[in-house]
Amino acid sequence: MGFGISKITDGVYSVGNSIATQNLAPGKSVYGEQLFKYGGKEYRFWDPSRSKVGAAIKKGMANMAFGSGSKILYLGAAEGTTISHMSDIVGADGVIFGVDISARSMRKFIYLCEERPNIVPILADANSPMTYKEQLGGFTIDAIVQDVSQKNQAEILMRNCHAYLKAGGFAYLSLKVRSISSTDPVAVVVEEEAKKLEKEFEITEIINLEPYEKDHAMIVGKRK
Numbered sequence: 001m002g003f004g005i006s007k008i009t010d011g012v013y014s015v016g017n018s019i020a021t022q023n024l025a026p027g028k029s030v031y032g033e034q035l036f037k038y039g040g041k042e043y044r045f046w047d048p049s050r051s052k053v054g055a056a057i058k059k060g061m062a063n064m065a066f067g068s069g070s071k072i073l074y075l076g077a078a079e080g081t082t083i084s085h086m087s088d089i090v091g092a093d094g095v096i097f098g099v100d101i102s103a104r105s106m107r108k109f110i111y112l113c114e115e116r117p118n119i120v121p122i123l124a125d126a127n128s129p130m131t132y133k134e135q136l137g138g139f140t141i142d143a144i145v146q147d148v149s150q151k152n153q154a155e156i157l158m159r160n161c162h163a164y165l166k167a168g169g170f171a172y173l174s175l176k177v178r179s180i181s182s183t184d185p186v187a188v189v190v191e192e193e194a195k196k197l198e199k200e201f202e203i204t205e206i207i208n209l210e211p212y213e214k215d216h217a218m219i220v221g222k223r224k
């Protein structure tokens with residue numbers, strides 16, 4: 001390869017103008033992303049226009065509270081595009097519980113989980129965290145990542161945080177502004193939602209995800 005690779009944070013690498021993770025399932029591409037080898041290891045490019053966590057990293061997100069061995073609760077798993085990269089990051093000693101309400105998405109997601117033993121699929125409504133208590137197997141959760149297109153996004157996060165997030169753990173709320181208001185200015189909605197989280201979290205970063213995602217922000221908070 002004609003370019004170098006440098007570490008951005010635990011498990012995430014900068015390659016030219018792109019970001020990448022080391023592939024936990026060598027030879028397998030998840031959503032059509034390109035694979036490449038460097039120094040005897042295989043990596044996968046992480047497309048920030050397909051993943052809000054990827055977009056936040058590209059936009060310089062500073063508080064990356066997940067790495068090798070982390071236990072993560074991911075709300076809004078869909079088919080697992082973003083989770084696949086987080087699975088690379090947490091590695092064989094970590095685990096990601098991926099919750100989604102859609103049986104259709106879950107069917108595809110389960111194939112990914114079969115290839116990656118560190119992902120646990122959970123078909124459930126993230127509004128009702130106690131319905132998946134057993135699947136979480138008593139693990140303490142280090143970080144919650146949420147990407148659900150619902151009006152009550154902050155409330156869903158707070159409920160899951162009360163149920164599972166450790167004190168000092170981090171939450172990453174990928175806020176879809178247009179699920180909350182179709183007309184209010186993005187900055188106003190983001191500020192109002194961040195305020196709702198302030199009771200439980202110290203808000204450490206708010207990142208506008210443009211140009212990768214329109215009308216989205218990543219709100220990062222540390223549980224008090």
Ligand SMILES: C[S@@+](CC[C@H](N)C(=O)[O-])C[C@H]1O[C@@H](n2cnc3c(N)ncnc32)[C@H](O)[C@@H]1O
Pocket residue numbers: 050051052075076077078079080081082083099100101102105124125126127147148149150
């Ligand atoms: C934008 S997609 C998530 C994309 C995914 N995070 C990624 O980057 O690969 C939003 C997902 O939220 C799920 N969702 C919506 N409401 C939900 C709820 N109440 N509980 C769990 N999942 C929900 C949808 O089924 C959909 O798959």
